Amino acid sequence: MAGIRISGVRRTYGDSGSKVHAVNGVDLEIADGEFIALMGASGSGKTTLLNLIGGLDRPTAGRLEVLGTDLTGLPEEQLAALRLTSVGFVFQELNLLPELTLRENVALPLEGAGVPRVEAVRRAEEALGRVGLAGLGPRFPDEVSGGQQQRAAIARAVVGERRLLLADEPTGALDSATGTQVMQLLRELCDSGVTVVVSTHNPANAQYADRVVRMRDGRIDGITTGASSTAGRSR
Ligand SMILES: Nc1ncnc2c1ncn2[C@@H]1O[C@H](COP(=O)(O)OP(=O)(O)OP(=O)(O)O)[C@@H](O)[C@H]1O
Ligand SMILES: [Mg+2]
Structure with a gap:
């Protein structure tokens, strides 16, 4: 399994005077072809974690392995190549x-x-x-x-x-019917083999995920199996 391996990852902003622990010790393994919904209050670290997984940002500490590549200490050009060839990003708006x-x-x-x-x-x-x-x-x-x-x-x-799709609140700017269609599309892509990690504030979106990872203050607060779990699901 290549997938994603996150071990002891931290991302701290600021200096010793005022430190913000945006991601504060996260351990998580995501299998190839899995659909993860990241949930949690504003400021809990969802965007920071997505950016770290996608190589848009680097951890202050810990280790990140994405699709078989260890991102730790990877030169910027190789990180950029990984983003270009293997990882896709979707944001809330202003995508195009x-x-x-x-x-x-x-x-x-x-x-x-x-x-x-x-x-x-x-x-x-x-x-x-x-x-x-x-x-x-x-x-x-x-x-x-x-x-x-x-x-x-x-x-x-x-x-x-590209085998990994990272989406940061992709339905945040859409009406609920359109948002549902976008989530269904992400689920279809996942069923065709793409690994999907999506952050969302909308509890209804959790039903499309295999697992729901709840974040709180930069840490994982709990993981539940989503309604679309592979248990009992054929792909
Ligand atoms: N560039 C930055 N400099 C300093 N602090 C930052 C920076 N980016 C994020 N933070 C802080 O890190 C914490 C986590 O932010 P993050 O954007 O990851 O949260 P989030 O869960 O995505 O929130 P939201 O649901 O509002 O998008 C917050 O306290 C935020 O203020
Ligand atoms: Mg965010």
Whole structure:
């Protein structure tokens, strides 16, 4: 199992005068293809933990292994390469570049990884089809709905066979019906083999997860098996 291994991870901000322990000793193993919902009050450390897993930030202490790569002490270029080829991010809003079409937005990481333009656009169209946006590739973000923008952002996060999808409150800016569709889409991607870690404030979103990890003051406060647990579920 490659998956994700988080051991004794801390992330502390500030100096000795005023330290904030955003993540304060987290141990967690996430299996390949698992769907984890991170829940917890504002300030409990969800975003910080997602950024650490995705290599956008580095721990103050502890060890992080992501998809078989030990991130500890990994040079910045290799961390950037891992983000480009293996890890996709989706945020609450402002995910897409407004001056690019949906297709161009989705093709960006592929082009960044050296895929020729024509091939990148072809695969971007494929990814858009996978998230239910076939035909909308030529539109600009402000020409589609918020939910469609978020789907396009998810397509960009998984294009190029990226195996890990990290989503930070992806439904936070959406109405509840659209948010439900986005969670269902994440579940479908997970069922097709992508590992998904999503932070959310909405308890209803927990039903899509295999496990719900509750955070409090930078620590894991409890882990429960979600309604979509693999027990009794076929994939
Ligand atoms: N760059 C930073 N500098 C200093 N403190 C920070 C920084 N980023 C986050 N923090 C602090 O770390 C703690 C955890 O923040 P984090 O953003 O991870 O919480 P969160 O669970 O994502 O909250 P929310 O639900 O509001 O998004 C908070 O106390 C926050 O104020
Ligand atoms: Mg947050």
